[in-house]
Amino acid sequence: MKAVVYEGKGKISLQERPMPRILDERDAIVKVTLTSICSSDLHIKHGAVPRAVPGTILGHEFVGEVVEVGNAVKKIKPKDRVSVNVETFCGECFFCKRGFVNNCTDAQGGWALGCRIDGGQAEYVRIPFADHGLTVIPEHVTEEQALFNGDILSTGYWAAKIGEIKPADTVAVIGAGPTGLCTMLCARLYTPARILAIDTDESRLKAAAEHGLADLVLQAGKEDAETVIRDLTDGRGADVVFEAAGGVDTFQTAWKIARPNAIVVVVAMYEEPQILPLPDMYGKNLVFKTGGVDGNYCQEIMDLVACGKLDASFLITHRCQLEEILEAYDLFEKKRDHVLKYAVKLLRHRAADKKVYK
Ligand SMILES: [Zn+2]
Ligand SMILES: [Zn+2]
Numbered sequence: 001m002k003a004v005v006y007e008g009k010g011k012i013s014l015q016e017r018p019m020p021r022i023l024d025e026r027d028a029i030v031k032v033t034l035t036s037i038c039s040s041d042l043h044i045k046h047g048a049v050p051r052a053v054p055g056t057i058l059g060h061e062f063v064g065e066v067v068e069v070g071n072a073v074k075k076i077k078p079k080d081r082v083s084v085n086v087e088t089f090c091g092e093c094f095f096c097k098r099g100f101v102n103n104c105t106d107a108q109g110g111w112a113l114g115c116r117i118d119g120g121q122a123e124y125v126r127i128p129f130a131d132h133g134l135t136v137i138p139e140h141v142t143e144e145q146a147l148f149n150g151d152i153l154s155t156g157y158w159a160a161k162i163g164e165i166k167p168a169d170t171v172a173v174i175g176a177g178p179t180g181l182c183t184m185l186c187a188r189l190y191t192p193a194r195i196l197a198i199d200t201d202e203s204r205l206k207a208a209a210e211h212g213l214a215d216l217v218l219q220a221g222k223e224d225a226e227t228v229i230r231d232l233t234d235g236r237g238a239d240v241v242f243e244a245a246g247g248v249d250t251f252q253t254a255w256k257i258a259r260p261n262a263i264v265v266v267v268a269m270y271e272e273p274q275i276l277p278l279p280d281m282y283g284k285n286l287v288f289k290t291g292g293v294d295g296n297y298c299q300e301i302m303d304l305v306a307c308g309k310l311d312a313s314f315l316i317t318h319r320c321q322l323e324e325i326l327e328a329y330d331l332f333e334k335k336r337d338h339v340l341k342y343a344v345k346l347l348r349h350r351a352a353d354k355k356v357y358k
Helices: 041-046 150-161 178-190 202-210 223-231 249-258 300-306 322-333
Strands: 002-008 011-015 029-035 062-070 081-084 124-127 134-136 172-174 194-199 216-219 238-243 259-265 287-290 316-321 341-345
Touching: 002 322, 011 322, 041 322, 062 124, 134 300, 150 178, 150 259, 150 300, 172 178, 172 223, 172 249, 172 322, 178 194, 178 202, 178 238, 194 223, 202 216, 216 223, 223 249, 238 249, 249 259, 316 322, 322 341
Parallel strands: 172 194, 172 238, 194 216, 238 259, 259 287, 316 341
Antiparallel strands: 002 011, 029 062, 029 124, 029 341, 062 081, 081 134
């Protein structure tokens, strides 16, 4: 089968790889039908994810059809259409029992897919702990509507939850890229008074406004975020701040625009260390919450997608086939053509053609 492989810092390629097999009775094999490229894939490519293992198939945001399950899999069955959780987790360890599945202590727990174990930018993929990691897609929900459920929508959902937004709060989201937009989408579930989107990119801010996610947009570099937010809030600052940009100075903006006692959720994944200037922020009594996502709300998210309360499919600005994915990586990395997200279709499943699983 064809798959995108991380070969080591700076290098990815489309290769022929062997079909995945069931290795544990809790595994499932999924035929990938639609996959995506995430900025975390770029972080891996740049060598900025120390735990990423060279030789691993990339991809942790995808949907597909179950073709085989291990003997201990109870909830999921062959032919189910499923969305895949970015995190694989055992459900039994100290952290899993408390809902902190990102820190599952199993050898294959946490963010392993497409990082430490083979992921879903491939025709087929093995999913460990399939009953926890797969969510059945209801019949009327499209693959494009479910594509982001397990990763960026999970991230936005988790961020909004731990942001503890109260009704009528002023929420600021730094970064109007795919993750920032998902965070705004999920923040709306908590009825804030207003959501302010901050980004340097005008087209991304336009997307935030056009899709009804942001009530106000602010172009960093042209306007001073701190001044604008103070003017809006009687000099206080934002009640909740989400830092979803991961830029050079966006962490500094995040704590500066927060009001005293605010919660600042650091959703972004930085490629460089950040400075926490404690003397400057003394007296602000801020609460910082840092990523990554605990992706254990996939059923809730799917239920909200199914009833029309969440729909992230507008993020798909570009579509291509697996054979064209390296060009897509290039466009996505350089943020050309106002790209937000790719939907990469897998049209040919060679192994299926040979009836391996039939
Ligand atoms: Zn991701
Ligand atoms: Zn666990």
